[in-house]
Amino acid sequence: MNLLQDKVVLITGASRGIGKCIAEQCVKEGAKVAFTYLSSEEKAKALEAELSEMGGVAKGFKSDASKFEEAQDLVDCVIEEYGTIDVLVNNAGITRDTLLMRMSELQWDEVMNTNLKSAFNLTKAVQRPMLKARKGSIINMSSVVGVSGNAGQSNYAASKAGLIGFSKSIAQELGSRSIRCNAIAPGFIETEMTDKLDQKVVEEWRKAIPLKRGGTPKDVADLVVFLGSDMSLYITGQTINVCGGMLT
Numbered sequence: 072m073n074l075l076q077d078k079v080v081l082i083t084g085a086s087r088g089i090g091k092c093i094a095e096q097c098v099k100e101g102a103k104v105a106f107t108y109l110s111s112e113e114k115a116k117a118l119e120a121e122l123s124e125m126g127g128v129a130k131g132f133k134s135d136a137s138k139f140e141e142a143q144d145l146v147d148c149v150i151e152e153y154g155t156i157d158v159l160v161n162n163a164g165i166t167r168d169t170l171l172m173r174m175s176e177l178q179w180d181e182v183m184n185t186n187l188k189s190a191f192n193l194t195k196a197v198q199r200p201m202l203k204a205r206k207g208s209i210i211n212m213s214s215v216v217g218v219s220g221n222a223g224q225s226n227y228a229a230s231k232a233g234l235i236g237f238s239k240s241i242a243q244e245l246g247s248r249s250i251r252c253n254a255i256a257p258g259f260i261e262t263e264m265t266d267k268l269d270q271k272v273v274e275e276w277r278k279a280i281p282l283k284r285g286g287t288p289k290d291v292a293d294l295v296v297f298l299g300s301d302m303s304l305y306i307t308g309q310t311i312n313v314c315g316g317m318l319t
């Protein structure tokens with residue numbers, strides 16, 4: 072359908088999981104893709120090759136999204152390479168799950184810096200080029216846990232709730248320049264990570280979801296394509312759940 076024809080999309084954390092699928096779907100829709108990773112060099116190179124074989128224009132960058140200066144350098148490199156950034160997907164995220172009783176300061180800080188500060192870093196860096204272009208779409212990967220909370224994930228839930236407040240504020244600040252900002256709240260998405268879990272537990276989770284299955288990375292990537300495209304030009308400041316009805 073080429074919903075993203077000639078748009079430049081920057082995705083953080085795309086060496087695997089949901090981010091990788093977002094990169095693939097964006098290329099399928101005609102976008103030029105820049106994506107980042109932290110340490111999965113080989114996976115990033117393989118994805119770069121896969122996206123090129125699909126006939127796409129794509130480049131991977133090693134860049135720590137939690138570092139302010141690295142985010143600025145990354146955006147400068149992407150602008151030099153592609154001339155502009157139309158869509159920013161703040162997808163990079165980690166978990167350091169444990170009860171508050173056992174949570175260390177490091178576990179709190181790592182999650183906050185990777186999941187929340189990263190969105191500040193990257194949004195700040197793309198703000199100037201998007202303001203100049205008087206258009207842009209910023210998409211922040213939150214979680215249903217950011218809406219509902221979850222025992223054992225106070226750091227993660229706080230970071231994901233923070234992304235929702237951040238997205239609403241940026242939507243209000245930049246709306247007059249046609250720059251949109253939305254959050255996506257995935258529920259239980261089945262990735263390589265969940266393959267390693269006890270399959271009996273996973274089956275129980277599936278049964279508790281109204282649509283009776285876990286989500287796929289593509290379920291999330293399809294919404295990214297929509298929010299990045301001109302199909303969603305009147306949608307900003309929203310948090311959209313992709314959770315099979317889990318959070319209703």
Ligand code: NAP
Nearest residue numbers: 084085086088089108109110111135136163164214257260
């Ligand atoms: P994943 O498979 O663990 O992949 C995480 C990605 O983020 C990897 O590419 C990783 O790169 C990258 N990354 C980690 N720290 C980074 C940093 N400091 N700078 C740059 N990149 C970094 O995760 P996922 O399951 O696909 O999740 C993607 C996003 O969706 C996350 O924000 C997550 O919180 C959110 N989400 C996931 C689910 C789910 O069920 N999976 C549900 C709700 C929300 P390396 O490979 O180099 O480490």
